[in-house]
Amino acid sequence: MPDKPRAKPRVVVADDDNDIRRLVQITVANAGCDVTSAPDGESALQAVREVMPDLVILDVLMPRMDGWEVAKELKRDPKTAGIPIMFLTSKGQENDVLEGFEVGGADYVVKPFSPRELQARVRSVLAKR
Amino acid sequence: MVPSLLSLEHVLEGLEIALFVLLLGMFAMRSLRVRRAEIAARARDWMVEKMLPLFDGDAEQRCEGRKVFINDQLVVELPPPRGLWGDAIREVFADHLVFITGDLRNRFVNVLEEAGYISAVMRGLKSRNVETRIKTCMLLGAMHSRLAVPALIEVFGDDPDPFVRIGAAEALGAIGSEVAVAPLLAALRNPTRWQQVRVAEVLSHMGMTAVSALTEAVEDPDIRIAALALDILADIGWMSDFAPAERALKHESPEVRARAAAALGRGGAMNSITALFAAATDAAWFVRVRVMKALHALGAPAHLGLNERYFAVLDAGLHDDVWWVRRHAAEALADNGEPGRAVLGRAMIERVGSAARRAAVSALQRHVLLSASRLAGAAISSPA
Numbered sequence: 373m374p375d376k377p378r379a380k381p382r383v384v385v386a387d388d389d390n391d392i393r394r395l396v397q398i399t400v401a402n403a404g405c406d407v408t409s410a411p412d413g414e415s416a417l418q419a420v421r422e423v424m425p426d427l428v429i430l431d432v433l434m435p436r437m438d439g440w441e442v443a444k445e446l447k448r449d450p451k452t453a454g455i456p457i458m459f460l461t462s463k464g465q466e467n468d469v470l471e472g473f474e475v476g477g478a479d480y481v482v483k484p485f486s487p488r489e490l491q492a493r494v495r496s497v498l499a500k501r
Numbered sequence: 502m503v504p505s506l507l508s509l510e511h512v513l514e515g516l517e518i519a520l521f522v523l524l525l526g527m528f529a530m531r532s533l534r535v536r537r538a539e540i541a542a543r544a545r546d547w548m549v550e551k552m553l554p555l556f557d558g559d560a561e562q563r564c565e566g567r568k569v570f571i572n573d574q575l576v577v578e579l580p581p582p583r584g585l586w587g588d589a590i591r592e593v594f595a596d597h598l599v600f601i602t603g604d605l606r607n608r609f610v611n612v613l614e615e616a617g618y619i620s621a622v623m624r625g626l627k628s629r630n631v632e633t634r635i636k637t638c639m640l641l642g643a644m645h646s647r648l649a650v651p652a653l654i655e656v657f658g659d660d661p662d663p664f665v666r667i668g669a670a671e672a673l674g675a676i677g678s679e680v681a682v683a684p685l686l687a688a689l690r691n692p693t694r695w696q697q698v699r700v701a702e703v704l705s706h707m708g709m710t711a712v713s714a715l716t717e718a719v720e721d722p723d724i725r726i727a728a729l730a731l732d733i734l735a736d737i738g739w740m741s742d743f744a745p746a747e748r749a750l751k752h753e754s755p756e757v758r759a760r761a762a763a764a765l766g767r768g769g770a771m772n773s774i775t776a777l778f779a780a781a782t783d784a785a786w787f788v789r790v791r792v793m794k795a796l797h798a799l800g801a802p803a804h805l806g807l808n809e810r811y812f813a814v815l816d817a818g819l820h821d822d823v824w825w826v827r828r829h830a831a832e833a834l835a836d837n838g839e840p841g842r843a844v845l846g847r848a849m850i851e852r853v854g855s856a857a858r859r860a861a862v863s864a865l866q867r868h869v870l871l872s873a874s875r876l877a878g879a880a881i882s883s884p885a
Contacts, residue, residue: 389600390545391545391593391596391597391600392600394545394549395549395597395600395601398549462600483600484599484600484601484602484606485600485601485602485603486601486602486603486604486605486606487601487603487605488603488604488605489603
C-alpha cells in the first residue's frame, strides 16, 4: 500500500521589507512548504494563530511588535508554545543571537543570508518536529 | 497710451506662454515620476518571476551578454543597462544583493557583469559630480562585483575628493577582495587621522579576507603600518601566522610591542604564550598591561604543562609597580580557578597596605560578587 501523502508543512514568514519577505517566501516555498507572509509583528501573531504553522520565520526589527515580543507571546500561549521559531535578522551581534535563543528561537540566521542555506535550515528545523 | 497697452498685452501673452511651458514641464515630470514608479514596481515583480530559476542552486547557469540560460534554456533577456528599465533593474538587483549572500548572490553578480550593468555603473566613477561618484562607489559596493575592484582601487588612490576616496575604500571593503587590502594598507602611509580610522574600519570589516595581507604587514618597516595592522588583527581576532606578531613583541617601538601582545591575546595564540611570558617584563608599563590582558584572554595553559610558569608570571604582575598592571594580573588570577585564587590568597596575607594585597582583595571581591550575581540570576530565571 503506498504511503499516504503528507500535507505540506506550513510556514509563517514575517518581515517588514517587501523584497526580503518575497524572497524568503519563494525560498521557503521552493523547499516544499506552504507559506503565509506577514508585514509586521502583530499580523504575524494573528497569522500564526489562524494557520497554526509548523515553523515561524521572524525578522526582529519590525513595526508595531518586534520579533522578540512575537516570540515571547507565542511561547507564552500553550497552543503556540511548541511551534519552532527561526529568527532571520540583520542583528548579528553575539548578544542578539543569545537573546534569540533565550526567547525560545530554534535557529538564528543573520542577514545577508544565503537562500540555499535558509532552505537547508528550514528543512532541518522541520525534520526535528 | 496705445503703445503701453500693446506692451502690456505682450507681457500678458508672454506670461501665458511661460505658464503653459511650466505646466507642461510639471506634467512631463509627474508623468516621468509615475512611469518610473510603475517600472520600478514591475521590475520588482520581474525580479521574482524571471530570476526564479536562478534560485535552484543545482541548475547550470550561463550568460551570453544580456541573455541568461539555465540548463541551456534561455530563461530571460535583461533590458539594456540604460534608460528607465535599465535603471529599475539595476536598482532592484542592488536592493536584493544587500541581503543575499552565497551561491545566489554569485549568480546575480555574474548576470549583472555579463549583461554589462557593472560596466555601465562604473562610468559614474568618472563623473564630474562628487555626489555621483560617491553614489557610484556605494552602488558598486552593494553589487559585490570583483570586476569593479581595479577601478575602485584607482579611485581610492587618485580621486581628488577625500569623501569619494573613502567611499571607494568602503566599497572595496564590501566587495571583500583580497587584492584591495594592499592598496588600502599602502594608503595609510600618509593619511589624515579620519582616513586612518575609516580605512581601518573597512579592513576590520573585511575580516578573514584581509587577515593574510595584514599578517604580512605586521613586519612592515613603517611603524604606523605595523601597529595598525596589529590593531586590526586584534579586532578581527585571528592571524594567518602568529610568528610575525611574536617577533613584533621584540620590536623597537613599544607601541608595536603592546599591539602585538593584544593581537596574540585576542587571536587565541596559545602556542605563543612563552613569548608573552618573556614580554611580561617589558620596560614599558603599557606593554606589560597588554601582556597581562593577553594572558587573561588565553587562560592557563594546563595542556601545555606551563601552568606553573603562567601563574608565576601573573604573580610577578600582581607585584608590579604600576597599578594598571597589577589590576589586570589580579583579574587574570581571579578568573583562573583555584590555582589563580591561591596566588591571590597568598597576596592577601602579605603586609597590610601592600599594593599586591589591595589588588588581590579587589579582584577577589569582584569575583565573589560576580559569582553571587550569576547564582542570583539563575535563581530568578528558574524559580523552584
